[in-house]
Amino acid sequence: MVKYLQINGDEETQNSIYANLLDKSLKYGPELAEELHGHPLVEFSERSRVTTVQEKLGQDDDRELDWVITEPQIIGFESKKSDALTVDQLSDEMTELQKLSDDPVLVAITDDLRAPSEVLEKTRSKIENDGTLIWKSWHQIAHCVYDLASSPNELPPEHHPILDILQDMFESESYEPRFKGIESVNITQDDLIKREKDLLSLISDITVGLPDDPDWLEPNPTSYSSDTLSNLKKGYYHIWQHWISFRFLIEDSEDPTNWEMERSSITVLVHLTTDEFLTVLDIDGDVDSGSRTTNHKAVTENAEQILKICSKFDFQIWTSPNSWDSDGRSVEKHELGDLRELLSGSSGFGYLPHKRLMIGRQFNSSDYPPQELVKEIVKTLELLKLEFIENSEIFDKVFTQSE
Secondary structure, eight states: OOOOSOOTTOHHHHHHHHHHHHHHHHHHOSHHHHHHHOOTTOOOOTTOEEEEEEEESSTTOSOEEEEEEESSSOEEEEEOSSSOOOHHHHHHHHHHHHTTOSSOEEEEEESOSSOOHHHHHHHHHHHTTSOEEEEEEHHHHHHHHHHHHHSGGGSOGGGHHHHHHHHHHHHHTTOSOOOOOOSOSSOOGGGHHHHHHHHHHHHHHHHHHSOSOTTSOOOOEEOSSOOOHHHHHHOSSOOOSSEEEEEEEEOOOOSTTSOOOTTOEEEEEEETTSOEEEEEEEEEOOTTSTTHHHHHHHHHTTHHHHHHHHHHHTOEEEEEOSOTTSSSSOOEEEOGGGHHHHTSSTTSTTSTTOSEEEEEEEEEGGGSOHHHHHHHHHHHHHHHIIIIIISOSTTTTTSOOOO
């Protein structure tokens, strides 16, 4: 691709190009804007236009918004590229927008894969009911552009040239989907560095693909031999032998009145030398480990409900000892018919070699195109959260959802 846009990592240049393309699209209709910035509290119409780009709204204003859309709502945008949002900046910009509307919307766009929750929560607390603050990732917007480019008939034809330029812009700044697939299944020690980079790309795309829900985390890789993300990102040596866990939702154990699902999560578990990806609810039920006996009790007392959920959604079952990466293939798959026996007795779940219980689905990268694999894993993560956390009473005192 010819890099004719010449953004070169510059925030102002990217903002200017994007805002002007967005304005051009609005002249043809709101369809593209609705795809890129759709939200229940955001409304676009045939009258929507970008009215200012990197300008102050008034001569006496302290802050400069990156761009503002008017009609039928006042929607201000603050964009950061390789920089952080601050509470003061966001609250000041909301104050400026309130001069134009009693109920403005401020959209904060950053390079983060997941929302910077602390800054957003503090800002929302500060502005109270004076406006609506929404966060969006540049990666999410870019992935939406790529999805639309692959299905252009979803938009009126007038938008297609603008979509092509947006795709070029995001490609030039390396926002495109990163995961290109797993090249080889039977790899050697020399291939491990490339494999780890492939896995990081997969996890990044999964993170971007999850909905804007503060419960979902930007996961750090975890194993019992190392928990060092920085070592993996350096890319010059491998740090794990076997299984790696990427935890996307972790229990809330800060409230002492709640049960503690210690070392339990909704996770993507990957094997370093195969193309297996387990998307699972991972429960540590070690009966010899203090608070985790409560995890064991929650599972064994609700065995029938768990069986019904597994049967309904074709979930599979695995167990492992706590050190599931210590001896290579220590994750053991079970037939659903064995689950009752597994959840009872002194040799089942909670005891060696079944101290961890994992419920979910297995995906093999050879069975899917790269981005289809990402979408299937995202769907399963959402389904596990919905069925076991939101719609189920099994763990209602264990996983505490954010308000």
